[in-house]
Amino acid sequence: MKRSLKDYIIISLKGIAMGAADVVPGVSGGTIAFISGIYEELIASINKVNFKTLGILKKDGFNAMWKSVNGNFLISLLIGIAISVITLARVIRHLLETQPILIWSFFFGLVLASIIYVAKQITKWNLMSILFLIIGAITAFYITTLTPQTAEISYPYVFFSGALAICAMILPGISGSYILLLLGMYKPVLDAIHEKDFKILALLMLGAVVGLLSFSRLLKWLFDHYQNITLATLTGFIIGSLNKIWPWKEILKSEMINEKLKILEEKSISPFAYQGDNQLFYAVLLALAGVAFIFLLEKLAVNKKN
Numbered sequence: 001m002k003r004s005l006k007d008y009i010i011i012s013l014k015g016i017a018m019g020a021a022d023v024v025p026g027v028s029g030g031t032i033a034f035i036s037g038i039y040e041e042l043i044a045s046i047n048k049v050n051f052k053t054l055g056i057l058k059k060d061g062f063n064a065m066w067k068s069v070n071g072n073f074l075i076s077l078l079i080g081i082a083i084s085v086i087t088l089a090r091v092i093r094h095l096l097e098t099q100p101i102l103i104w105s106f107f108f109g110l111v112l113a114s115i116i117y118v119a120k121q122i123t124k125w126n127l128m129s130i131l132f133l134i135i136g137a138i139t140a141f142y143i144t145t146l147t148p149q150t151a152e153i154s155y156p157y158v159f160f161s162g163a164l165a166i167c168a169m170i171l172p173g174i175s176g177s178y179i180l181l182l183l184g185m186y187k188p189v190l191d192a193i194h195e196k197d198f199k200i201l202a203l204l205m206l207g208a209v210v211g212l213l214s215f216s217r218l219l220k221w222l223f224d225h226y227q228n229i230t231l232a233t234l235t236g237f238i239i240g241s242l243n244k245i246w247p248w249k250e251i252l253k254s255e256m257i258n259e260k261l262k263i264l265e266e267k268s269i270s271p272f273a274y275q276g277d278n279q280l281f282y283a284v285l286l287a288l289a290g291v292a293f294i295f296l297l298e299k300l301a302v303n304k305k306n
Contacts, residue, residue, distance in 0.1 A: 011038065011077055012077065012079050014080060015081040016084040017032045018033055018080070019082070019085045022085070022169050023084070024107060024177060028168070030170045031118075034234070035294055043170070045069060046212055046213065047216045048069045089190055104246070104247035105284070105287045106286040106289060108242065108245050109287030109289065109291040110291070111242060113294035113295060114294055115239055117294060119231075125228075125232075129228050132232045134236060137239040139236070140238070140241045153185075155203055158204050159207035161179075163211030164179055164211065165180045165183075166212045166215070170219070189201075189204060247271070248268065248269050248273075248274045248278060249269065250269045252266055
């Protein structure tokens, strides 16, 4: 596929959106990739990175190898993700601490509209598709109810966390950052980014590369052989993840760590049962903005195809 510089800039912008989503526990960068029309190309491109790639490099040179793995696409996307994570991590963390209802409302609208978009890709609904949609929804919902752990940071654990989180990040509906939160690695990773702890970040990235190269093969095989069932399952994942990003929560269990409140257990409640300013009007506006953003991306993707 021949692309212009403008096309690669747009891909980088999609990467920025993916990176911003991945920073938030509960929102999946895979969802952004799907609704922006690059998901299957991303999985297929990652899947081409294997031992055969080394053979192409040795036999035909770097240019042939780079072209075989769709290198321009991957590097443009990775640049966007890296820019987003490095520049937006602190901003999003601040917003989650100071304006949680408003920021979660925007992402709730975004993910809610994503359900419609992903479900529309299913060409044939049958009993099996519905069954896997339900299984996906129950699985994702259960993950959102798990209690975050406090991790003993070790190098093998950092590697394992990176491998597991990246698998979640490329699944629409499953948040890689939330997996890091459950593993007790979310704050250490944000701190490593802020403090430029390149040893921890490099080990995390190494685990992510290993996990990504392994898991992408499974995903590609599923899309090639069971596309509708796979899409139904991913739709279920997104539905189940809504519980995590519902803006209004009641804290059931918490503790103070380093003079900061750490939430260990919470449940979704009605905005009218929320003890405090529910900010309902602005929350609804931001949720609608999230919905509008998804429909805009969909329209752009359709225009691009045409």
